[in-house]
Amino acid sequence: MAKQHRIQADSDRPARYEIRVHGHLGSQWADWFDGLAIIPDDNGDTRLVGTVVDQAALHGLLKKVRDIGLPLISVNPLNDDENRI
């Protein structure tokens, strides 16, 4: 938990994030989401995973999720252990 807080506080540095949305998204959306990896989960969700340069870029991604009406489930920073996907 303490570790996660530290990751979140670094708002001006690149960090890896996982954005979880509802529904399976085709890999052709990778460009739309600035090259994030698009990983379908068995439960019907999709995880968008990748490095985000700063908080502003993260908000930009969330707007793109909003703009195509994707139901947003969660946004999480990934620490080093979770880096391998």
Add this chain to the structure above:
Amino acid sequence: MPTPILATKLFVPPPRPGLVARTRLIERLNAGLRHKLTLVSAAAGFGKTTLLSEWIASSKQPVAWVSLDEVDNEPARFLTYFVAALQTILPGVGNSILAVLHAPQPPPTEVLVTTLLNEIAAVPHHFTLVLDDYHLLDSQPIDHALTFLLKHQPPQLHLVIITREDPQFPLSQLRARGQLTEVRVADLRFTHTEAADFLNHVMRLNLSAADIAALEIRTEGWIAGLQLAALSMQGSTDTARFIESFTGSHRFVLDYLAEEVLQRQPEPVQRFLLHTAMLERMCAALCDAVMGDPAAKGQDTLAYIERANLFIIPLDSERRWYRYHHLFADLLRQRLHQNMESGAVAELHLRASMWYEASGLEIEAFHHAAAAHDFDQAARLAEGGGMPLLFRGAAGSVLSWLQSLPPKALDAKPGLWVMYASAMLFAGRMNAIEDKLQAAERALQKPTLDAHERDLIGHIASIRATIAVAQNQVDIIVHQSRRALDYLHPNNLPVRTATTWTLGVAYQLQGDRAAARRAYTEAISISQAIGHIIIDLMATFGLGYMQEADNQLTEAAATFQRVIEIAGEPPLPVASAGYVGFARITYERNDLEAAQRYAEQAVHLVRQIENTDQVIVCEVFLARVRLAQGDIAGAEAILARAEHYARQHFFAAPRLPQVAAVQVLALLQRGDVEAADELAFRYDLPISQARVRLALHDPAAALKLLEPLYGQAVEKGWVDEQLKLRVLQVVAGFEGGDRAKAVQWLGEALRMGEPEGFIRTFIDEGLPMANLLGEAVSRGVMPDYAAKLLAAMDAQPLPSSNLTTPLLVEPLSQRELEVLHLIAQGHSNYEIGERLFLTLNTVKGHNQRIFGKLQVERRTEAVARARELGLL
């Protein structure tokens, strides 16, 4: 030069025939009219805009509409469309705002909104304004402006905001006060009945209750999803299989269905959809230009797409302009970038840019050129023909384009560095300007310069001169303005005229009135010719001030009237300069009532501007009028307010001597010579000191002070000072017993004052002046004029000061009066301390002295006694 308005953005979308009736929501919107704001907030594809267009079709009230774009992110452009929309139902409203909105230094947004609200408050009926796609704006200044508007919203206006994300307003506050109606996803999504109605009646499918339920669950009532599903099934014989595979899939609804729908279209339509997807709005001609295929007929394809219900929305009643539903456009753009090389996409943007430019829509042309990464085309468009694009409501997009360019690209076109600096000046970011100018100069360092490069050097100097005006640095203004005029191209009138004005300011600050007049006159004539309103306004005011200084009251009055006219009706706050100037002339002509009215109007207007030392100029003059009316306490209260303001704003501190000069007059009228003496010395005010000497019955000392001042005024040709000083010398001479000299001086003063009808300058001097005017009449020195002045004096009421002050053993000090005023308003000692920045003990000390001087023991008695004495 005004921003061209795209009429399509103001078009209220017409309801489509055969929609699902949404009675419950229409009723909620109707009920919401009683509140300030209706917020329709939901994700894309939930039928927000459709609902509103249906509601408007059934509404009896006039409705104005703005479809916002990302480029409306700047307050100036946003307000332009806000006003343009209002004018579709309220002709003429907001004209005065449009006039100054795109000036290089427009007034603060709150000022403009206030002006607009005042006009709205005068509208005799209720009306609604809809802001569609508010989420496309990401601008704190606009959020603040609307928050301010909501706070002061007149009941005539009802605001509707359609957005995908909640705006940054204090929504919980509005909710708590019952001023907000909300329509959110839970309200908008189709209920089971609505889904059934839509699928089976509107889309004419023949689905079972179970199928409808399955679709409704799969799409969660998302209307765009249901529509796409219906389009996929139309004309299909096996709807059951479609529903089975759709509902059984985990794929994102939009992803799944869009593919279905797109693939059902003929190939040319598919290509058309993809290639036109990057357009914010489109007409057949623009589509043809972008497609670049002479065989393709844009008009037919658009008509087909509309018939096929492919998420296209008409933007005018002639069905000339359309746009794609945003959701669908995003989807198509994503497909476009996937299927096409970026170079080919850039080519599409470039074609759009050329079409827009040929159609005279330069801002849109610039946007597409920037999107195409066509540096030369974008640079050319940003420079604009005559007036740069950044002064035409595109400052934000020009700035972000400039910021996106590598410094090397800017070095190759030093004009862009200069444009960068102008954009920063426009945005008020004074500290970010100089390094851009230096970069431009570095890029321009070469042995020979062509005409364009010389013009840039001139523009750089002009920007430096404007910065120096804001900082009162005379030498720099002169140096840079001269340099600018040497270098600027003869045809670069917008910058040349601004430079002529900065030069005028410099001459005025130096006291070279003749040169200032010439500069202002020239700036006015050029700015009028090219429609540069702000320079016209500033230079006209400057000219009026110079005419006033040259004792040309009639001309000055006409010039100040012109300032008021240029600033429009209801007046913009910057018109305060015209009002206070006009008030001064009216005062001199002894129409105190009118002078008071104009001065109050000036104070009212100038208070709407943040951080301006003009507040002090206006307040001080109003105090002067009050004094002439015998209202010493009123004048002192105003002066205390002005002093407080000057101290709060350090840039206004140089105005303190002006406040003190009138405070001295008030103190003398009150009989507090000691305090007047102290103030006149503290601020080094020789004329005030002379007045104090006169009050102390030391006319010789007064004359000694006045003599060199008069000499100086003659030497510099300052005729206004000459007249004022001569009049004071007349009084001093009279008090000193040298009547012959006094009458001779009076004769000179009368000859100076007669042609323009000066009155107050003479009669404000009271009894000694009355005495001498009588003598002038009897000796035949300007007898008609002197008699007229005497008559004006006789008509004066006796000043009340002579009646009240003697009753006080010891007069109250300025500070004690302030404290007394606050006591009378019911403030506690603690609150008084907070307001005046005093400790509690200091306040109590003041109270003791006030009670002592008024010979009372309690606050209530003090207030009653002060009222008796006319101090409150």
